[in-house]
Every structure is written in structure tokens, then in C-alpha cells.
Amino acid sequence: MSKIDVQVTINGEVYREACEPRRTLADFIRKDCGLTGTHLGCEHGVCGACTVRLDGQTVRSCLMLAVQAEGASITTIEGLSDGVELSPLQQAFHDNHGLQCGFCTPGMLLTAQELLEQNPDPTEDEVRDRLAGNLCRCTGYEFIVDSVLDAAGRQAAVAGDA
Amino acid sequence: MAVQSDESTNLVGARVKRTEDGRLLTGRGQFVDDLVLPRMLEAAVLRSPHAHARIVGVDASAALAMEGVFGVLTGADIADEVEPQPVIYHVLPDQRATDTRAIATDRVRWVGQIVAAVVARDRYVAEDALAAIVVDYEPLPVVANLDAALAADAPRLYDDWPDNVVGNIEWSNGDADAAIAGADAVVARRMSVGRLLGCPLEPRGCVASWDPFTDDLDIWMSTQSPNLARDLLGETLRLPGHRIRVRVPDVGGGFGNKFDFYPEEIIASLLSKRCGRPVKLLEDRAESFVATGQSREVVIEATMAAKADGTIVALKAEVRTVCGGALGTVGVGPGWLSATMMTGVYKIPNVDVRLSPVLTNRAPMGSFRGWGQPEANFVNERLIELLAEELGIERNEMRRRNFPAPEEFPYETGVVFTYDSGQYGQCLDLCQDSVRESGWPQRLEAARAEGRSVGIGYGFHVEATAFGPSRILNLVGLNHSGFDEAVVRIDSTGRVTAFTGQVAMGQGIETALAQLTAQTMGVALQDVVVVSGDTATCPYTGYGTGASRGAAMGGASLMRATELLREKVKRIAAYQLEAAPEDLEIHNGRISVRGTPSIGVTLAEIGNAAYRRLSDFPADEDATLEERYVFDPENLAWSYGCTAALVEVDRRTGVTQVLDYVIAHDCGTVINPMIVDGQIHGGATQGIGEALYEELVYDDQGGLTTTSFADYTLPSACEVPRFTLHHMDTPAPHIPGGMKGMGEAGTIGGPAAIANAVDQALADIGVEVRAIPITPPRLLDMIETATREGGRS
Numbered sequence: 026m027s028k029i030d031v032q033v034t035i036n037g038e039v040y041r042e043a044c045e046p047r048r049t050l051a052d053f054i055r056k057d058c059g060l061t062g063t064h065l066g067c068e069h070g071v072c073g074a075c076t077v078r079l080d081g082q083t084v085r086s087c088l089m090l091a092v093q094a095e096g097a098s099i100t101t102i103e104g105l106s107d108g109v110e111l112s113p114l115q116q117a118f119h120d121n122h123g124l125q126c127g128f129c130t131p132g133m134l135l136t137a138q139e140l141l142e143q144n145p146d147p148t149e150d151e152v153r154d155r156l157a158g159n160l161c162r163c164t165g166y167e168f169i170v171d172s173v174l175d176a177a178g179r180q181a182a183v184a185g186d187a
Numbered sequence: 188m189a190v191q192s193d194e195s196t197n198l199v200g201a202r203v204k205r206t207e208d209g210r211l212l213t214g215r216g217q218f219v220d221d222l223v224l225p226r227m228l229e230a231a232v233l234r235s236p237h238a239h240a241r242i243v244g245v246d247a248s249a250a251l252a253m254e255g256v257f258g259v260l261t262g263a264d265i266a267d268e269v270e271p272q273p274v275i276y277h278v279l280p281d282q283r284a285t286d287t288r289a290i291a292t293d294r295v296r297w298v299g300q301i302v303a304a305v306v307a308r309d310r311y312v313a314e315d316a317l318a319a320i321v322v323d324y325e326p327l328p329v330v331a332n333l334d335a336a337l338a339a340d341a342p343r344l345y346d347d348w349p350d351n352v353v354g355n356i357e358w359s360n361g362d363a364d365a366a367i368a369g370a371d372a373v374v375a376r377r378m379s380v381g382r383l384l385g386c387p388l389e390p391r392g393c394v395a396s397w398d399p400f401t402d403d404l405d406i407w408m409s410t411q412s413p414n415l416a417r418d419l420l421g422e423t424l425r426l427p428g429h430r431i432r433v434r435v436p437d438v439g440g441g442f443g444n445k446f447d448f449y450p451e452e453i454i455a456s457l458l459s460k461r462c463g464r465p466v467k468l469l470e471d472r473a474e475s476f477v478a479t480g481q482s483r484e485v486v487i488e489a490t491m492a493a494k495a496d497g498t499i500v501a502l503k504a505e506v507r508t509v510c511g512g513a514l515g516t517v518g519v520g521p522g523w524l525s526a527t528m529m530t531g532v533y534k535i536p537n538v539d540v541r542l543s544p545v546l547t548n549r550a551p552m553g554s555f556r557g558w559g560q561p562e563a564n565f566v567n568e569r570l571i572e573l574l575a576e577e578l579g580i581e582r583n584e585m586r587r588r589n590f591p592a593p594e595e596f597p598y599e600t601g602v603v604f605t606y607d608s609g610q611y612g613q614c615l616d617l618c619q620d621s622v623r624e625s626g627w628p629q630r631l632e633a634a635r636a637e638g639r640s641v642g643i644g645y646g647f648h649v650e651a652t653a654f655g656p657s658r659i660l661n662l663v664g665l666n667h668s669g670f671d672e673a674v675v676r677i678d679s680t681g682r683v684t685a686f687t688g689q690v691a692m693g694q695g696i697e698t699a700l701a702q703l704t705a706q707t708m709g710v711a712l713q714d715v716v717v718v719s720g721d722t723a724t725c726p727y728t729g730y731g732t733g734a735s736r737g738a739a740m741g742g743a744s745l746m747r748a749t750e751l752l753r754e755k756v757k758r759i760a761a762y763q764l765e766a767a768p769e770d771l772e773i774h775n776g777r778i779s780v781r782g783t784p785s786i787g788v789t790l791a792e793i794g795n796a797a798y799r800r801l802s803d804f805p806a807d808e809d810a811t812l813e814e815r816y817v818f819d820p821e822n823l824a825w826s827y828g829c830t831a832a833l834v835e836v837d838r839r840t841g842v843t844q845v846l847d848y849v850i851a852h853d854c855g856t857v858i859n860p861m862i863v864d865g866q867i868h869g870g871a872t873q874g875i876g877e878a879l880y881e882e883l884v885y886d887d888q889g890g891l892t893t894t895s896f897a898d899y900t901l902p903s904a905c906e907v908p909r910f911t912l913h914h915m916d917t918p919a920p921h922i923p924g925g926m927k928g929m930g931e932a933g934t935i936g937g938p939a940a941i942a943n944a945v946d947q948a949l950a951d952i953g954v955e956v957r958a959i960p961i962t963p964p965r966l967l968d969m970i971e972t973a974t975r976e977g978g979r980s
């Protein structure tokens with residue numbers, strides 16, 4: 026099958042790779058760009074493990090083709106921290122035991138990041154509602170919810186200080 | 188990442204944050220699909236669309252001719268090259284063998300059974316090639332379910348079997364029939380549990396690399412049991428153990444599903460052998476529903492009888508597990524545990540339990556968290572409530588009257604097991620107090636006043652953990668061991684590496700075992716690393732990381748090995764300090780004379796002396812600092828707990844929502860309460876799924892109708908309540924460190940509690956739950972039937 030060049034920016038770096046038109050965005054990110062933090066739990070759009078942010082919006086990278094992302098700016102789990110320190114959201118997951126096996130975690134973090142940008146002070150129900158599209162088989166969700174609420178609180182504290 | 192703590196005391200019992208989090212939070216974890224080896228190829232397998240058929244022929248020529256395809260394997264190709272897939276449990280005296288190979292040779296017996304495999308440049312090409320393989324099937328009559336399997340004229344799955352029954356076993360104690368005849372109240376029910384999938388979020392997979400020049404097999408597997416896998420790879424592929432190395436990358440959840448040994452591991456190895464290149468073979472999610480061991484499905488006919496004062500006098504049960512078309516790795520082991528745990532936590536003098544697992548044309552059964560125990564608990568804890576109602580005794584009072592008292596332990600159940608320790612009454616009190624404090628009775632009243640259907644249910648459970656005493660397991664029919672070996676080493680810088688045969692799969696043992704090792708040695712947590720998941724460098728654990736073994740077994744052996752090494756360190760320090768070893772203590776990595784802290788030496792100095800400056804080292808000690816210990820327990824350790832559920836049923840839709848949830852629990856010494864809480868939350872959520880949402884549904888032709896997360900519905904954040912947990916921590920009497928396991932607790936106690944709550948919510952119309960999951964259609968049906976029949980009046 027002939028290949029097409031796809032160029033995207035991921036976490037601020039430009040990637041230009043040739044891929045088959047049928048290649049999913051998830052496979053492109055994982056295999057062609059080597060960013061394996063994005064996970065595949067179902068490849069049919071339900072579990073949310075493959076969630077990335079495409080031009081700011083969360084998308085399921087298993088349900089998109091790489092060619093559809095041409096020119097886009099993408100954030101993956103690898104782009105959440107500055108490479109040395111955890112981001113406040115990641116730190117909140119660490120502090121609240123918001124992960125066990127860590128397989129759902131990249132999708133959870135990106136979904137939660139988008140939520141907190143749109144709604145910096147969510148209620149527990151709002152957090153649960155937003156996370157309902159991300160399955161976790163390990164945690165029972167409570168500590169993930171706590172992590173997101175804690176991160177919101179920290180953001181508010183930082184904003185209050187400023 | 189922040190440094191955790193430089194304190195070496197009070198680590199056990201502390202809510203220490205996990206050392207494994209950093210890589211997982213930043214996308215630096217390495218799961219099996221993240222592995223890429225030079226020249227690696229990718230494989231895919233072709234699965235049978237028929238539940239039962241003869242394979243007349245397989246034509247793979249078109250697939251082989253495709254560009255990018257490197258090889259094809261069929262049943263005929265491997266028939267002489269491999270042994271049948273292993274079954275490690277032989278628990279029935281007359282157990283029949285199913286002996287199927289990794290690829291079906293002449294007949295398929297379930298939808299999803301592997302009939303061919305392709306290895307290609309990448310998975311896309313491999314899947315293209317699968318579509319070009321032509322398999323000629325001759326369909327056979329399908330045994331779609333239990334009733335069909337047991338019918339007098341049922342088609343047989345194996346021609347040389349007289350019927351479809353795998354075998355039989357019976358346990359009796361006393362005279363159950365006579366006791367039932369003389370009882371004041373008797374309840375008899377036929378109850379069933381649906382077919383489930385453990386569903387770790389990361390599907391299974393492996394990367395195999397076979398060196399055709401040396402016949403060394405290097406394999407990375409997303410597995411819970413690398414030592415077992417190495418032995419089974421060796422047996423199946425006829426390779427000696429030293430030629431096989433199993434390594435375990437980060438595992439995205441296991442829940443028992445990744446304990447078992449699967450055909451894909453054999454297939455990837457053989458494909459690699461053929462093409463001389465590493466081969467990756469993953470199941471995708473859709474495949475996983477038929478490719479990964481299924482579990483639970485069972486029909487139990489049980490009778491429980493009691494005297495008027497509530498004393499249970501007898502239990503009879505006939506347990507029929509609905510196996511698939513072949514026995515999986517653990518055979519009928521889970522059914523065996525269901526049957527042997529039918530007496531639950533109660534003293535029942537007269538018992539008669541029978542087990543007869545039956546084959547059907549469904550996918551094989553395997554391991555899933557709970558492993559037979561939720562099924563038994565569901566029935567047992569339903570029956571006791573029904574019996575209490577019949578006798579007019581408050582249900583928890585009924586429980587209390589039948590618990591063994593704390594002083595009656597070790598308690599022999601009469602069916603195989605001896606419970607080591609327990610304070611069941613106290614645990615029930617703890618749960619009931621919490622329910623009261625949380626105001627559930629008032630919430631119930633208020634909801635009822637509004638016309639809402641709300642109920643409270645309880646379930647008490649025991650959990651078999653620290654599995655187990657090797658020789659007894661062998662006697663019972665397990666063709667494997669249950670001990671745990673640990674090795675601990677101090678390096679030349681005085682830092683500690685703990686090597687365990689247990690495997691990390693999200694349950695936090697890297698952290699928990701480091702806490703235990705650090706405290707035992709007297710060093711700070713960040714001075715310990717735990718190494719696991721490599722058969723070439725890590726010790727041998729019997730069984731694997733399942734059966735709630737990680738903390739109890741892995742912890743006990745590591746603690747003992749660390750104690751041995753601590754003694755050696757003290758002897759060396761005593762030599763250097765010219766003191767007596769007994770006068771020394773180790774704290775924060777420094778060995779000093781008790782009471783005179785100024786006289787001391789650091790572990791770094793001891794390490795240097797042991798490896799690099801032997802002039803400071805006693806002549807009668809071996810250089811290096813390393814000890815090993817093998818722990819084989821004398822008994823299982825029995826955790827226990829009480830679950831309470833507050834649920835609301837919508838009578839128009841049949842939807843049940845869990846509003847609140849309490850678990851009181853005793854798992855012995857707790858190494859890290861934060862991790863234990865997380866484990867209980869996760870298990871409880873799976874228990875809620877099991878009770879209300881999850882079911883693998885087969886049609887009447889053996890086709891699986893639930894093959895996506897849209898049909899097989901896992902609980903999401905919206906279906907799960909907050910959990911209120913209460914811990915007791917009575918040390919396990921015979922486990923060094925006192926830990927009991929607790930990984931499976933939540934799955935065991937939940938379903939009965941939820942079913943009991945649903946009964947209460949619908950008591951006015953007399954709905955009685957006899958089958959789980961209590962899905963909306965199933966419950967609506969029951970509500971309609973009960974309403975039609977006029978309910979209980």
C-alpha cells in the first residue's frame with residue numbers, strides 16, 4: 026500500500042513520517058513517532074486509554090486516521106510534565122494514589138486536564154461525569170476522582186496566590 | 188519526584204506513596220506493546236467462527252504469497268512439534284483430559300479457537316493475510332449451554348468421552364440428609380452466576396525471540412506468572428528450562444487473566460523459531476473476549492437447613508461449572524474452590540457438596556480475581572438471609588449465631604480447609620456500626636417515604652490467601668508449587684536490591700516490598716529497589732502472582748531473607764567496631780552500638796568492605812552481601828470481611844444503582860494502607876460489575892454476542908459509589924510479618940451484598956434474586972413476574 030507523508034507537531038516537536046492512509050493516529054503516535062505513553066485498551070473508542078489532545082480537544086486516537094491529523098498540534102502524556110518535575114495534575118495523581126497499573130492513566134490525565142481548563146472548580150459529580158468515558162479496571166475510580174479534585178484545589182490555591 | 192522519606196522505621200503500616208508512579212504518570216512505562224526489537228515481525232491469528240466444527244482443510248497459499256508475509260502456521264504444522272496446552276490442576280479423581288494444542292488440528296470446539304497464524308512485516312499486513320486463508324469447516328452440532336450439554340442425547344465434544352462431564356468429586360461430613368429432614372427450616376434454591384471476563388485494560392501479549400542457532404528462547408510476556416510460564420513453555424515446546432528466559436514488562440492489570448498460560452505464547456515462539464526473528468503477538472480487545480480465559484459461569488443447587496434458634500445444621504450443594512470446549516491452564520480449579528468454600532464462614536456440622544464441571548462449546552475457563560470464591564459466597568450468603576427470613580431472625584443475628592468464635596480457630600470447615608484465624612463477630616459489628624453511623628437506616632426510610640425502592644444488603648466473606656503450602660497443594664491435585672523464594676543483596680555502596688519472584692501488575696508490590704525490606708534492614712526507602720519479572724535474574728516463586736500471594740508470600744520470604752542479611756551485616760560491623768553483634772542496631776543505614784550512637788559504621792562502609800576492601804572484612808565471612816530464603820507456608824492465611832451495600836432500584840427500568848458501600852476487613856498486618864484501600868476499591872468495583880453489569884452472553888449457536896466494551900459493560904466512574912473502608916489488622920499467625928492477602932476481597936463479598944440489597948428494595952413484591960448479574964432486563968422480568976403473581980402477601 027502506498028504511503029502518504031503526515032506532518033504533525035507533538036508536544037512541541039515536529040514529526041514528519043510516511044504512513045499508509047489506513048494507519049490510525051494511535052499507531053502513528055506510538056509506532057512512527059515512538060511515543061508509547063499513549064495506550065490502546067480497546068481500539069474501538071470506548072475505553073479512552075488512547076486519549077490525546079488534538080488542537081486542544083481530547084480525541085480518541087484509535088478512532089482517527091493519522092492522515093486526518095495532518096498539520097495538527099497534539100499533546101500526549103509525554104507532554105504533560107517539563108521532563109523533570111511532575112505537573113500539578115500528575116503530582117495529584119501520585120499523592121492520591123490515582124493509578125495502579127497505569128494503563129488508563131495517560132487518557133485519564135489528558136481528559137482531566139481538559140476538564141480543569143474548562144471548569145477549574147468542578148464538583149465530584151462533574152468529575153465523574155467527565156471521566157465516564159475513560160475506563161479504569163484497577164482503581165474503582167475513587168482515588169482518581171480525588172486526584173482530579175485535589176488538582177483543582179491546588180490550581181485554585183496557586184491562582185489565589187497570584 | 189520528591190524523595191519519599193529518609194526514615195527507616197515505621198515504614199510498615201505507612202501510607203507511603205508509590206515508587207512505580209513516576210514512570211507511569213509520564214508515559215515512560217514499558218508495556219509489552221511498547222517493546223520493539225531489531226528485525227521484529229508482528230503476528231496475528233485466525234480464529235474459528237464456528238463453535239463446533241471439523242476442520243477439513245486449511246489453504247494458506249494465497250496468504251503466504253502476499254508481500255510482507257513471512258510465514259504461516261496451521262494445526263498440521265505444529266501437531267508433532269508441541270505437546271497439548273498444559274492443565275495444572277487435576278482435582279477430580281476421574282478428571283478427563285481435553286488435550287488441545289495451541290492451534291486446532293482437526294476440530295474446533297469454540298468460537299475463537301485458533302486455526303492458523305500469520306507472521307508479517309506488521310500487524311496490518313498480518314491481518315490482511317488472515318483474510319486470505321481459506322479454512323474448510325464441516326459444522327458439527329453445537330452444545331450451546333449447560334442444559335444442552337447434560338441432555339441425554341447431547342452431542343459429545345470429545346468422541347472418546349461417555350458424555351460432556353469433566354469428572355466428579357464429592358465431600359461429605361456428617362449426615363446432611365438426616366439433618367435436613369430434622370430441621371425446623373429449610374431453603375433450597377437453584378442459583379447461577381454469569382460468565383465473566385477479568386478484562387485487564389491492557390490486553391495480553393508477548394514478544395518471543397528464538398535463536399535458531401542455540402535454541403534459546405527469550406520471551407517478554409504480559410504475565411503474572413513468569414516462573415510457571417517458563418516451566419510450561421519448556422514442557423510444551425520440549426525445551427529445557429535453562430534455555431528459556433521469561434521477562435515481564437510493565438503489566439497493565441492482570442486480575443488472574445494473565446496468570447494463565449495461552450496458545451499465543453507457543454505460537455509466537457514457533458513463528459520466531461521459523462523465521463529467526465523476534466515476533467510480537469498481541470490479542471486485540473475484540474479477540475480478548477474469546478481468547479482470554481473466561482470465568483465464573485456456574486449453576487449451584489443448594490439447600491441450607493437450620494433449627495428454630497437459627498443454628499445451621501446442614502448444607503447440601505451441587506455445583507456445575509460451565510466449562511468451555513477445552514480445559515484451560517487452571518482446569519476446573521475455580522469450580523473446585525467454589526465447591527470447597529460452600530460453607531463460607533459458618534459452622535455447619537453436616538455437609539454434602541458435589542462438583543461436576545461440564546464442557547460446552549464456549550471459550551475455555553481460566554483465572555479471574557476471586558477464582559471460584561464469589562460464586563460460593565453469592566449462594567451461601569443469599570441462603571443464610573433467606574433462612575433468617577424464614578425463621579424470623581434478624582439476618583446479621585443469624586450470621587452471628589453461626590460464626591466460629593475467635594477461640595475456635597484454627598477452625599476446620601469440614602470440607603478441605605482449616606481457617607487460621609478470625610474475629611468475624613467483631614468485623615460484622617464494625618460494618619454494621621459504620622452503616623448506622625452513615626445514616627443508612629434513615630436514608631432508607633426517607634427514600635421509601637418518597638416511594639423510592641431502596642435496600643440494604645450484607646455479605647460476609649472469607650478469602651483464601653498466601654497460597655499456599657506446596658505439599659498440600661500437590662496432594663489436592665495442583666501440579667505446581669506454592670512456596671516463595673526471595674533474594675536480597677546489598678551492593679558496594681550499601682544500597683539494597685530485593686529480588687522477588689512476584690510480579691508487579693499495578694498492585695504496588697514494588698513499593699510494598701521495598702517498605703518491608705527497608706524497615707527490616709534499617710535503611711531508608713529510597714535505598715531499596717525491588718527487582719521482579721525476569722526468570723534469569725529473579726528467584727523462583729511457586730504458582731505466580733495470583734491467589735493473593737504478593738504481599739503475604741513475597742513479603743514473608745523477603746522479610747526473612749533480609750533478616751538473614753541483617754545478621755551478616757551486624758557480624759561484619761561487630762568485627763569492625765569490636766563489639767558484639769547482639770549489641771548492634773541498624774537505623775537509617777547506619778549500624779551502631781545500642782545506647783552509644785556515636786560508635787558506628789555505615790552500610791556504605793560495610794558494602795565497600797564486602798566487595799572492594801576485604802582488608803576490613805572478617806576472615807570467616809564470604810565476601811559479598813547476599814542472602815536468600817524460601818518460605819513455604821504451613822497453611823493458607825484466611826482474610827475476611829463484611830460488605831454492606833445501599834442500593835436503589837428503578838422499577839420502571841430495572842436499573843439498580845449502588846448508592847453507598849461499606850467494607851470492614853481484616854487482612855492481617857497492612858504494609859501500606861493506601862495500597863490496600865486501592866486494592867479493595869478496585870476489587871469492589873469489579874464485584875459491582877459482576878453483580879449488576881458484566882456478562883459474556885452466548886447465543887444458541889455458541890456465538891459470543893458481547894465482543895466490545897459497548898456490550899460487555901465495565902463499571903465507569905458514574906456507576907461506582909464512594910467506598911467507606913474499615914480495617915482490622917490481626918496478624919496472620921503463621922506468616923512471617925503477619926500479612927494476609929487481600930487482592931480478591933472486593934470481588935468475593937460484593938455480589939451477595941448487592942443481591943441481598945436488591946431483595947430488600949423489592950421485598951414488598953417479593954422479588955428474589957437468583958442469578959447475577961442483575962441486569963436491567965433480567966430484573967425487569969423478575970419485577971413483572973412478581974407483580975403478576977401478586978407478590979408476598
Ligand code: FES
Pocket residue numbers: 064065066067068069070071072073074075076085086087088
Ligand atoms: S483504545 Fe481508543 S478508546 Fe480504547
Ligand code: FES
Pocket residue numbers: 124125126127128129130160161162163164388439440693
Ligand atoms: S490503573 Fe489500571 S486501568 Fe486504571
